[in-house]
Amino acid sequence: MLKDYQYTLFPYAYNILGSAEDAKDTIQDVLSNYIAANKKGIENEKAYLVRSVINQSINAKNKRRTVNYEDVWLPEPVATEEADKALHLRDIGSYTMLILMEELNPKERAVFILKEGFGYSHEEIADVLAGSIEQSRKLLSRAKAKLDQRKQGMPLNNRTVSAALLDQYLHAIRKGDTERLEHMLSKDIVFYADGGGKVNVAKKICTGLQDVTALILMVYNKYQQNFTFRFTMINHQPALLFYMEKQLYGVQVFTISEEDNKISQISTVLDPDKLKSFRNQ
Numbered sequence: 001m002l003k004d005y006q007y008t009l010f011p012y013a014y015n016i017l018g019s020a021e022d023a024k025d026t027i028q029d030v031l032s033n034y035i036a037a038n039k040k041g042i043e044n045e046k047a048y049l050v051r052s053v054i055n056q057s058i059n060a061k062n063k064r065r066t067v068n069y070e071d072v073w074l075p076e077p078v079a080t081e082e083a084d085k086a087l088h089l090r091d092i093g094s095y096t097m098l099i100l101m102e103e104l105n106p107k108e109r110a111v112f113i114l115k116e117g118f119g120y121s122h123e124e125i126a127d128v129l130a131g132s133i134e135q136s137r138k139l140l141s142r143a144k145a146k147l148d149q150r151k152q153g154m155p156l157n158n159r160t161v162s163a164a165l166l167d168q169y170l171h172a173i174r175k176g177d178t179e180r181l182e183h184m185l186s187k188d189i190v191f192y193a194d195g196g197g198k199v200n201v202a203k204k205i206c207t208g209l210q211d212v213t214a215l216i217l218m219v220y221n222k223y224q225q226n227f228t229f230r231f232t233m234i235n236h237q238p239a240l241l242f243y244m245e246k247q248l249y250g251v252q253v254f255t256i257s258e259e260d261n262k263i264s265q266i267s268t269v270l271d272p273d274k275l276k277s278f279r280n281q
Helices: 002-017 020-036 045-065 095-103 106-117 122-128 133-148 159-175 178-184 209-224 272-278
Strands: 185-194 205-207 228-234 237-244 247-256 263-269
Touching: 002 020, 002 045, 002 106, 020 045, 020 272, 045 106, 045 122, 095 106, 095 133, 095 237, 095 247, 095 263, 106 122, 106 133, 122 133, 159 178, 159 209, 159 228, 159 237, 159 247, 178 185, 178 209, 185 209, 205 209, 247 272
Parallel strands: 185 263
Antiparallel strands: 185 205, 228 237, 237 247, 247 263
């Protein structure tokens, strides 16, 4: 029974932490403590465990925020290809939203996730966080204000359309077709690369149509020509996995704007620690 909770609790921990490994560790700690705890007075086991995981995740996120990251930090990608079959994957936040939520403090993030992602009432959130309804409302208001400043067009998650678009994207890169590639990218496109301090990246952040186009072509010509690319869905968004033979070297997650069907953000994860879950795929 407790093993089933590992799946149920995962979206709560992961959406707050942005790290699958940290989420699993947090859940394991909570379940271990629960097994050893005096359960007298616990009427709703699931609610108790959800509350424990959320609060422990907030504490873990607070500790991690004290570290000064000089590199770009991107969330650990989670494969959501099987989201239709695996219920717990449906509640995984989109990759674009997880990046945006890094602007929030852990409590704002938790309130936003519980209210917008899981449909909790402010009364329920207040109970989970041991606060008041008014505090919950204020935290949600602050979270939305911060996110509204950075929100772009909602990402296009249609698998068929996005797979075709990325196929055209790869074709343009392989042909070195700058004009075609620029036509597929938004004028204010943003490119992020996270090497985790372990892998050198050509550029950590790049913005603007011409600069990003030049960077994409340079990286392909210098590093990726012999790679094999595979389409997948990461955090409900289209993505490319790139391999040299059977070795996975990176994941690129694409934000495709629903407004104009153009790529508005490319998030490249090269940190080997964040690619562990894909190693055997």
